[in-house]
Amino acid sequence: MPAGGDGLNQLKVVNNRIFSITGFSLLFAYLLSFLFEGQVLYSMLAYHNVKDSAYILAAIVAHFVGLFSCGYLIKSPTAAKYMMLGSMGVCLIATTPFFFAPSVLWAAGLIVSGYAGGCAVASWGYFLKAFTPKNQRIKSCADVLIYSNIIMIAVNVVAINLSPFIGLILSIFCLVAGTAFIWALPAGTEEIWSEETENKRYGDIKKPLLLLCLFVFVITINSGLMYQVINPAFEHLTGLVSWYWAVPYIIALAVMRNLPMKAKRSRILYIGMAMIMGAFISFMLLGRHAPDYLVVDTLMLGACGIFDLFWWSIIGEMLDYTENPVKVFGIGLSANVLGVLGGGALGVAITSIRLSGAEVAVIALTVVCVTLVMLPPLNTQLVMLLKNHAYLAAYDRMSGMQQTDIIRQMKTLEELTVREQEVLQHILSGKSNREIAVTLSISESTVKTHARNIFSKYNVGSRAELISTLLKNQSYT
Amino acid sequence: MKAIRKRRNCFTVLFVAGIVLATWATVKPMVATASVFGAASIASLMLLIKQSRLFYDASLICDNSILAVPSAVISMPGDKEQMNKKEVVVSSFGIMIGSKIYKWGRTGVDGVRLNTVDIDRTRIYLTFGDGTETMRIELMHGMADEQAVMDVKERLWRETGVTAIISGW
Numbered sequence: 163m164p165a166g167g168d169g170l171n172q173l174k175v176v177n178n179r180i181f182s183i184t185g186f187s188l189l190f191a192y193l194l195s196f197l198f199e200g201q202v203l204y205s206m207l208a209y210h211n212v213k214d215s216a217y218i219l220a221a222i223v224a225h226f227v228g229l230f231s232c233g234y235l236i237k238s239p240t241a242a243k244y245m246m247l248g249s250m251g252v253c254l255i256a257t258t259p260f261f262f263a264p265s266v267l268w269a270a271g272l273i274v275s276g277y278a279g280g281c282a283v284a285s286w287g288y289f290l291k292a293f294t295p296k297n298q299r300i301k302s303c304a305d306v307l308i309y310s311n312i313i314m315i316a317v318n319v320v321a322i323n324l325s326p327f328i329g330l331i332l333s334i335f336c337l338v339a340g341t342a343f344i345w346a347l348p349a350g351t352e353e354i355w356s357e358e359t360e361n362k363r364y365g366d367i368k369k370p371l372l373l374l375c376l377f378v379f380v381i382t383i384n385s386g387l388m389y390q391v392i393n394p395a396f397e398h399l400t401g402l403v404s405w406y407w408a409v410p411y412i413i414a415l416a417v418m419r420n421l422p423m424k425a426k427r428s429r430i431l432y433i434g435m436a437m438i439m440g441a442f443i444s445f446m447l448l449g450r451h452a453p454d455y456l457v458v459d460t461l462m463l464g465a466c467g468i469f470d471l472f473w474w475s476i477i478g479e480m481l482d483y484t485e486n487p488v489k490v491f492g493i494g495l496s497a498n499v500l501g502v503l504g505g506g507a508l509g510v511a512i513t514s515i516r517l518s519g520a521e522v523a524v525i526a527l528t529v530v531c532v533t534l535v536m537l538p539p540l541n542t543q544l545v546m547l548l549k550n551h552a553y554l555a556a557y558d559r560m561s562g563m564q565q566t567d568i569i570r571q572m573k574t575l576e577e578l579t580v581r582e583q584e585v586l587q588h589i590l591s592g593k594s595n596r597e598i599a600v601t602l603s604i605s606e607s608t609v610k611t612h613a614r615n616i617f618s619k620y621n622v623g624s625r626a627e628l629i630s631t632l633l634k635n636q637s638y639t
Numbered sequence: 640m641k642a643i644r645k646r647r648n649c650f651t652v653l654f655v656a657g658i659v660l661a662t663w664a665t666v667k668p669m670v671a672t673a674s675v676f677g678a679a680s681i682a683s684l685m686l687l688i689k690q691s692r693l694f695y696d697a698s699l700i701c702d703n704s705i706l707a708v709p710s711a712v713i714s715m716p717g718d719k720e721q722m723n724k725k726e727v728v729v730s731s732f733g734i735m736i737g738s739k740i741y742k743w744g745r746t747g748v749d750g751v752r753l754n755t756v757d758i759d760r761t762r763i764y765l766t767f768g769d770g771t772e773t774m775r776i777e778l779m780h781g782m783a784d785e786q787a788v789m790d791v792k793e794r795l796w797r798e799t800g801v802t803a804i805i806s807g808w
Contacts, residue, residue, distance in 0.1 A: 608732075
């Protein structure tokens with residue numbers, strides 16, 4: 163009986179994961195094909211001869227606000243589920259004016275659905291954590307990105323080659339179907355929320371989150387830039403662009419998804435960097451014909467696929483160390499939208515100074531190089547901070563004797579004083595300098611000085627490195 | 640400590656005044672005067688930074704005080720002894736004699752370290768250095784109670800890892 167019960171539970175978990183991925187993929191396909199600079203929206207605006215930039219900008223800004231703010235409104239799993247369903251409903255209503263002639267309802271609809279779409283996406287952070295095991299989150303993220311992009315390509319092809327209205331109907335169908343899948347998911351897994359509250363002890367999530375946002379912003383600023391610089395050059399290849407645009411992106415995601423878990427992520431990051439630079443260089447050297455487009459787009463979108471899954475997987479990891487997965491997921495993705503906006507603005511600025519195509523590409527390439535140089539150190543810091551959280555969580559679950567053993571096993575250049583041992587214990591329990599100062603009734607600058615001495619004695623440069631070294635030591639033993 | 644704070648405040652005032660006057664001279668415009676005040680501002684800024692660091696060190700020493708005595712005898716190997724009548728604070732991270740600071744235990748294994756501590760009936764002898772230079776300071780500790788001496792020994796060991804050698808008690 164227990165085995166049968168376990169099997170049933172496992173089946174339920176798998177079903178929930180599939181439903182969650184399918185529901186979100188459909189929602190995301192709606193966003194990509196319509197709301198977020200989608201071809202359906204562009205086709206509708208072109209069909210009615212409406213100037214598009216203000217509408218598109220309004221939708222993106224509203225989407226950013228929705229992603230960023232949703233986590234502050236959601237306080238429980240039930241709220242996350244209903245926020246997602248409610249937001250998808252609002253998107254549905256706000257999209258209907260596009261079946262009619264342009265009016266103020268279009269702008270209002272885009273702003274409202276932009277905001278609601280942001281909230282719906284952020285809310286999925288809860289489902290990602292609840293229904294996907296930690297080591298499988300990269301696969302779930304890859305799945306939603308792959309499926310949503312495949313659906314988006316299908317909708318785009320219809321909107322461009324058949325009719326924008328049919329494209330709009332398909333987008334809305336995605337939204338409705340996505341709502342049905344999310345509706346079928348259970349909401350009442352409160353223990354996941356309480357687990358997160360427990361994890362709050364293992365250090366502050368603000369610093370890694372801030373670093374992650376910077377990382378995502380730097381990565382996606384290049385996407386925004388390339389939209390503005392490269393896309394207009396191949397506008398005349400409408401048919402090819404409509405279906406091939408996201409194909410390299412999907413292939414890159416599929417390759418990344420199936421990489422062994424042991425694969426070094428930093429190396430993949432370097433491959434992505436090389437590809438995006440290659441894209442800009444080939445853009446400068448090649449012509450503007452279909453084969454040239456295939457080369458440039460393959461390199462560029464392939465790199466985007468690598469980068470996107472890279473930071474999505476980091477967000478997935480971070481969900482374990484947060485009080486509120488909706489907040490972390492939403493804020494992480496909002497950095498992506500901000501990056502697209504920043505890159506877009508940069509692209510507009512570069513292209514508006516009326517330089518030749520080659521000069522524009524050189525400037526864009528320089529910007530890309532500068533931003534990409536920032537990625538490896540940011541990645542190192544981020545990995546270090548995430549390792550800290552992983553270690554502190556494991557350390558906290560150990561018995562007092564095991565904790566002492568780990569510290570003893572670490573070789574120091576010089577023995578720690580009693581006071582330094584006390585400070586070290588508090589550092590390893592995830593306390594900040596200020597908290598340690600309060601606990602030991604000493605000043606914060608005293609704690610900092612002791613910490614500096616401890617780092618020196620362990621021959622490490624920072625708290626993150628100390629914890630990381632302890633983690634390595636623990637895994638060796 | 641008070642003297643250091645006073646000096647730091649003086650340099651803050653000088654720096655702000657220099658900036659204001661340099662701005663005023665630039666607006667007038669009096670290029671030569673602006674340059675003089677500008678240079679004075681930079682100089683006072685540098686002194687301000689130095690005093691702020693000194694003040695930080697002094698605060699750290701006072702926050703972690705182990706022993707406060709009214710006078711000290713300072714001796715370096717090969718030099719003559721100097722008597723100092725200013726207030727002296729011995730702490731986990733150094734010693735402050737008036738507004739002069741000797742630091743130790745601040746930069747881990749490579750920096751200046753407290754090496755030995757000897758306590759007799761009247762004096763406490765502290766030796767510290769970084770391997771290339773060693774300094775010895777004698778203080779009149781003024782402790783008459785054995786328990787107070789043992790407390791100082793305990794605190795020194797706990798905070799710095801140095802075991803004080805007690806003689807004559």
